Amino acid sequence: MEVKKITKIWLMYTSRAAQSALLTTWAGILFIIGKIVRFLLFFVFLFAVLSAAKNLAGYNREQVIFFFLIFTLVDAMVQFLFRGVYHFRPLVVSGDYDLDLLKPLPSFFRPIFGYTDILDFVTLIPLWIYFLWFVFVNHLFAGVGDLILFFLLLGNSLILAFAFHLFICAICVLTTEIDHLVWVYRDLTSMARFPTDIYQKFIQGILTFTIPVVILFTVPAKALLGLLSWPWIALAFGISVLFLWGSLKFWKYSLKRYSSASS
Amino acid sequence: MKKYLQLAKITLEEYFVYRLNFYLWRFRSLVTFLTLLFFWLAIYGNRGEFLGYQKSQMLTYVIGIAFLRTIVLGSRSADMAMQIRSGELTKLLLQPIKTIRFWFTRDVVDKGLNLFFTIIEILVVLWILKLSFYLPHHLITYLSFTVLSLLAVFLYFFLSFTLSAIAFWTEEIWATRWLFGIIFLEFLAGAFFPLDVLPSWLTKIIYLTPFPYLVFFPLKIWLEQLTTGAIAQAFLICSIWLIFFWWLAILMWRKGSKNYQAYGG
Amino acid sequence: MIEVSQLRKFYSVFKKEPGLIGSFKSIFKRRYEEVRAVDDISFTIEEGELVGFIGPNGAGKTTTLKCLSGLLYPDSGFVSALGFQPWERKPEFQKQFALVMGQKNQLWWDLPPMETFLLNKEIYEVPQEQFKKTLDELVELLEVEDILKIQVRKLSLGQRMKCELIAALLHSPKVLFLDEPTIGLDVVMQKKIRDFIKEYNLRYKATIILTSHYMGDVKELCQRVMIIDKGKLVFDGELEKIVKKYAEHKLISVVLNEKVELKKLKEIGKIKEFVYPHVNFEVKKQQTSTLAAKILEELPVADLNIEEPPIEEIIRDLFTKKNYQ
Numbered sequence: 001m002e003v004k005k006i007t008k009i010w011l012m013y014t015s016r017a018a019q020s021a022l023l024t025t026w027a028g029i030l031f032i033i034g035k036i037v038r039f040l041l042f043f044v045f046l047f048a049v050l051s052a053a054k055n056l057a058g059y060n061r062e063q064v065i066f067f068f069l070i071f072t073l074v075d076a077m078v079q080f081l082f083r084g085v086y087h088f089r090p091l092v093v094s095g096d097y098d099l100d101l102l103k104p105l106p107s108f109f110r111p112i113f114g115y116t117d118i119l120d121f122v123t124l125i126p127l128w129i130y131f132l133w134f135v136f137v138n139h140l141f142a143g144v145g146d147l148i149l150f151f152l153l154l155g156n157s158l159i160l161a162f163a164f165h166l167f168i169c170a171i172c173v174l175t176t177e178i179d180h181l182v183w184v185y186r187d188l189t190s191m192a193r194f195p196t197d198i199y200q201k202f203i204q205g206i207l208t209f210t211i212p213v214v215i216l217f218t219v220p221a222k223a224l225l226g227l228l229s230w231p232w233i234a235l236a237f238g239i240s241v242l243f244l245w246g247s248l249k250f251w252k253y254s255l256k257r258y259s260s261a262s263s
Numbered sequence: 264m265k266k267y268l269q270l271a272k273i274t275l276e277e278y279f280v281y282r283l284n285f286y287l288w289r290f291r292s293l294v295t296f297l298t299l300l301f302f303w304l305a306i307y308g309n310r311g312e313f314l315g316y317q318k319s320q321m322l323t324y325v326i327g328i329a330f331l332r333t334i335v336l337g338s339r340s341a342d343m344a345m346q347i348r349s350g351e352l353t354k355l356l357l358q359p360i361k362t363i364r365f366w367f368t369r370d371v372v373d374k375g376l377n378l379f380f381t382i383i384e385i386l387v388v389l390w391i392l393k394l395s396f397y398l399p400h401h402l403i404t405y406l407s408f409t410v411l412s413l414l415a416v417f418l419y420f421f422l423s424f425t426l427s428a429i430a431f432w433t434e435e436i437w438a439t440r441w442l443f444g445i446i447f448l449e450f451l452a453g454a455f456f457p458l459d460v461l462p463s464w465l466t467k468i469i470y471l472t473p474f475p476y477l478v479f480f481p482l483k484i485w486l487e488q489l490t491t492g493a494i495a496q497a498f499l500i501c502s503i504w505l506i507f508f509w510w511l512a513i514l515m516w517r518k519g520s521k522n523y524q525a526y527g528g
Numbered sequence: 529m530i531e532v533s534q535l536r537k538f539y540s541v542f543k544k545e546p547g548l549i550g551s552f553k554s555i556f557k558r559r560y561e562e563v564r565a566v567d568d569i570s571f572t573i574e575e576g577e578l579v580g581f582i583g584p585n586g587a588g589k590t591t592t593l594k595c596l597s598g599l600l601y602p603d604s605g606f607v608s609a610l611g612f613q614p615w616e617r618k619p620e621f622q623k624q625f626a627l628v629m630g631q632k633n634q635l636w637w638d639l640p641p642m643e644t645f646l647l648n649k650e651i652y653e654v655p656q657e658q659f660k661k662t663l664d665e666l667v668e669l670l671e672v673e674d675i676l677k678i679q680v681r682k683l684s685l686g687q688r689m690k691c692e693l694i695a696a697l698l699h700s701p702k703v704l705f706l707d708e709p710t711i712g713l714d715v716v717m718q719k720k721i722r723d724f725i726k727e728y729n730l731r732y733k734a735t736i737i738l739t740s741h742y743m744g745d746v747k748e749l750c751q752r753v754m755i756i757d758k759g760k761l762v763f764d765g766e767l768e769k770i771v772k773k774y775a776e777h778k779l780i781s782v783v784l785n786e787k788v789e790l791k792k793l794k795e796i797g798k799i800k801e802f803v804y805p806h807v808n809f810e811v812k813k814q815q816t817s818t819l820a821a822k823i824l825e826e827l828p829v830a831d832l833n834i835e836e837p838p839i840e841e842i843i844r845d846l847f848t849k850k851n852y853q
Contacts, residue, residue: 005653012647020638026433034442041450048460049306052314057305098599099634102627103651104619180287187294194298198305203297256601259539 009105014116021117028119035123039072042193057197062138063225067195069131070221074154075189076127078161080120085165085182087115088172101255108251111169112162135224142226149228153220156240160216163243170247170254185211192217212239267368274372289380296329297388299455314460320486321457323397326385327482328454333381334374335415335477336448362516363424370420399487407494411481414501419477421508428512431519453479473504529735530573530596530703535605537566537591565591567759568605573737575702578729580750580767581739584847588759589739590629593705596737597627610703623652626696630708633688634695635680641691642676645698652699659698666694669724686717693724704728704736710745722748743840757847767839775842778816779835780809785828796822805830810837 021028046068050061059067088111091097100110135141141150164185172178188211196204196218207213219236222228278285303325307318316324389396399405426443433439449455451474458466458479469475480497483489489497540560566588573579581589594600595607598614598621607614612621635644649659667673670690675683680691689709697704706725710718726749729736740746746753746767753770755763763770780797784805793799793807797819800808811819816834823829836842 005650009647009650012650016636016639016643016647019643020636030439030442034446037446038449041446045450045456049314049456053306055308056302095629095632096634098594098629099627099632101599101617102597102622102625103648104622104653105651107617180291183291184287184294187291187298191294191298194302194305199297199301203301258600 006106006109009109010113010116013110013114014118017115018118021119028117032119032123042068057195059195059197062140064195066134066138066140066225067218067221068193069134070224071190071192071217073124073127073131074157074161074217074220076120076124077158078165080116080124081158082112082162082165083117083120084110084112084114085168085172085178088169089176089178092172093176101258107255108166108169111172112165141224146224146226149233150220150224153223153233153236156236157216157220160212160240160243163240163247164211166247166251167243170251173254173258189213189216195221208235209239212243215239267364270365270368271372274369275376278376289377289384292329292332292377292381293384296325296384299328300325300388300392316457317397319395319397320488322394323486324457324482326389326394326396327485328478329381329385331412331415331478331481332454333377334412335419336452336454362520363512366424367420374416397486399485401487404484404487407498408481408484411476411484411498411501414498414505415477415481418473418501418505418508421505421512422473424512425508425515428515428519431515447474448477451475452477453482457482471500473501473508476501476504529575529577529610530737531606531608532572532592532596533570533606535566535569535592535595535607536564536603537588537595537600538603539563539565564759566595566602569756569759569761570605571754571761571764573735575735576729576733577752578726578736578750579738580746580753581737581756582741582743582746582753582843583756585741587756589756590707591759592756593627593707593737593739597625597705598622599627623699624701625703625705626699626701627705628693628696628707628709630689630711633680633692635688635691637681638679640677640679641683641695644680644691644695645676648695648698654699658700662698662700663694666697669727670694670720686713686720689713689717689721693721697728700732702732702734704734706736706738706740708740709738710740710742718742718744725749743838743843747839755846770846771836771839771842774846775836776813776845777810777837778813779837780811780816780820780823781833781835782807782809782823782827782829783831785830788827793827796826 043065046065047061050056050064054060056064088097091100091110097110100114101107141147168178168181168185171181188207191199191207192213196207196214199207204214208215215236219228219232223233300322303321307313307321311318313321388394399408426440429439451458451469451472453475454477458469458475461469476497480489480501484494484497539562541563569588569592581592583589591600595602596609596614598617601615610621610624612618614621635641636647645663648654654662667676670693672687672690672694675687675691680688683691693709709725710721713721722745725736725738728734729749736749738745738749751766753763753765753767754761755770763773779800784807787804790802793802797809797811800810802808809819809823820832820834823832
């Protein structure tokens with residue numbers, strides 16, 4: 001019952017966001033073009049460099065591109081689902097968020113899910129198709145077990161990303177200074193465009209335990225390749241649970257401290 | 264002159280107020296720098312040479328990117344687009360301070376402050392990772408590098424200014440700037456990888472655009488990989504583009520501010 | 529119905545010295561100041577009441593409303609509305625009240641109001657029939673049939689305010705918190721909104737709490753008024769009582785039969801206004817009858833009236849002098 005209501009409301013929000021977006025069609029189209037161009041340019045770059053170098057931290061060209069595809073895929077899904085965060089700050093600063101807080105909906109609903117972009121969804125489909133084709137053609141997965149584990153860990157990544165976006169929303173409520181924080185998240189996650197093994201151990205540590213980029217991207221990728229050991233799987237789920245719990249607590253705390261823009 | 268000093272002071276103060284933003288900006292620059300650095304380190308692995316670049320040269324290139332990004336790229340005139348859209352520009356237009364100089368002053372402060380920190384970060388990274396840095400052997404190199412970099416600073420400033428002025432005519436300014444910034448600058452300026460790893464038919468075209476002169480060519484000069492003739496050609500094309508965008512920026516500014524209707528209010 | 533006991537809500541704001549040195553210092557140490565927005569306020573409101581909160585800017589009226597609606601977490605004290613603790617934000621509670629703030633919008637800017645109405649219908653789980661009935665009633669009361677399909681950004685402020693009210697009332701709330709509902713509206717629109725609020729209170733027996741800077745709102749709508757100043761509740765009672773309690777002066781307005789010299793008028797009493805044939809005297813409350821008698825004796829009077837000063841003036845004096853005793 002609840003789920004049905006929430007889903008319906010989410011679709012209504014998405015539809016309204018799309019209607020609003022249609023009024024600025026140019027921007028939407030430019031963004032899509034930009035994303036596609038950037039993806040292709042990077043793809044070409046990786047292809048060219050790896051063709052000459054043949055090896056990056058022990059991975060061959062196909063594997064390196066595979067890591068890049070995983071990154072793009074997960075990143076696209078996260079952006080699709082949690083785009084509301086990018087529109088949250090104006091809501092808080094203007095004080096209009098007050099009116100959302102008083103509605104019988106989960107308090108984080110509008111901040112995170114309130115602005116899903118249809119265009120993101122449109123780009124996800126060809127991306128998934130290409131990704132699956134690429135994986136099968138290059139025999140990049142070791143077995144069905146790995147495939148199942150991959151999808152489980154993918155779901156885990158989404159939960160983890162949700163927790164992190166909730167954390168960002170909490171910071172926004174407390175300080176309204178989130179623009180750079182979101183970009184920090186984006187920059188750190190974009191380190192995962194390359195297999196994270198290329199970074200020094202210290203940096204990899206940071207990327208596992210602070211903003212868990214490794215868990216978000218590298219872990220599902222390695223699972224599909226059959227390279228993941230049990231401790232890592234446990235760590236992946238453990239960190240998600242921890243982050244989710246922590247974010248929810250922090251979010252509740254931030255609402256208590258919410259001072260609301262004065263009229 | 265005094266009012267520009269005051270402006271510089273206020274700009275600097277803003278950084279203190281929005282200090283969190285500033286730290287995060289520094290952090291982001293560092294992350295971008297390190298990502299690239301580690302990539303190339305991993306690619307080189309144990310070999311000394313790849314695609315025509317010695318390891319130390321490639322690493323110098325990457326470090327040079329970090330350095331030049333700060334000086335050349337990155338501009339407060341992006342704020343201008345926001346001001347135009349929000350209607351704040353009206354206030355500014357009413358004040359006796361010339362707009363182009365206004366933005367340039369803010370740029371200088373912005374770049375100065377960031378340069379200071381960039382140099383520290385680069386030195387720390389060099390020291391921790393024990394990397395060798397390529398230093399030019401000839402004095403003329405230092406000179407031409409500096410001159411071309413300065414030209415690049417102005418070129419980028421007017422480029423960015425022109426782009427921001429588009430805000431006078433359209434709402435879609437973010438998308439335009441983003442497309443421009445991410446795509447053209449990142450790749451075509453050589454701010455991501457040295458452009459000559461691309462096939463030569465492609466590079467011939469790219470060298471005709473203004474972008475490579477922002478990062479790629481100054482760094483090639485530094486690495487002493489260009490003939491004198493090539494250097495001269497680089498100067499020439501860069502200057503032509505500079506003059507063009509200078510003219511374009513002023514033109515668009517004049518036209519735009521005449522038709523400006525304060526929006527939003 | 530609504531019960532507040534010893535409510536306290538404080539804010540911390542930080543102070544920065546001007547100039548570069550000040551900015552530099554602020555990196556290391558920030559000085560915070562405590563603002564006591566709501567400082568020990570207690571009251572009870574019964575069902576169906578229409579109550580006004582008035583007070584100078586920054587007095588704590590809006591903060592109190594926000595605590596009542598559950599937006600803000602009280603630092604101490606007890607708040608209960610409809611049997612719920614507002615801060616817990618239980619959906620059962622949220623479906624029974626509405627908060628409308630004059631300067632904040634819930635309508636989607638680029639879309640027609642109808643889109644927001646439909647969305648709210650789902651969020652508040654209003655059954656289709658009830659939704660239609662309520663919507664029709666509200667639309668009729670507020671006279672907005674024609675504008676429901678026009679983009680919100682193209683509507684005038686008055687039209688937008690009406691639609692904001694509808695959006696807030698679609699779920700037929702029993703309690704209404706209105707924060708500056710008529711701000712920025714022209715006089716015609718203000719009257720329309722006031723009439724609507726009065727009608728809503730009568731028709732649906734809704735409990736309404738209203739904050740406003742316009743005494744016109746308060747005069748017309750509120751039988752009961754609470755004055756809040758510097759976070760404290762300094763008066764709670766009927767509007768007439770404020771006048772009786774705080775008005776220091778009365779006005780004697782006179783219409784003269786014949787011309788009288790200004791000098792003579794000045795000898796009689798303090799003149800507030802003089803445009804022949806009208807003269808207004810200001811007189812201390814206690815001396816009213818004496819002065820009235822004197823006027824009748826010494827001046828050629830065609831008409832004489834003893835009035836209270838306009839309530840705006842009383843309130844203004846009250847807020848500036850702040851002697852609430």
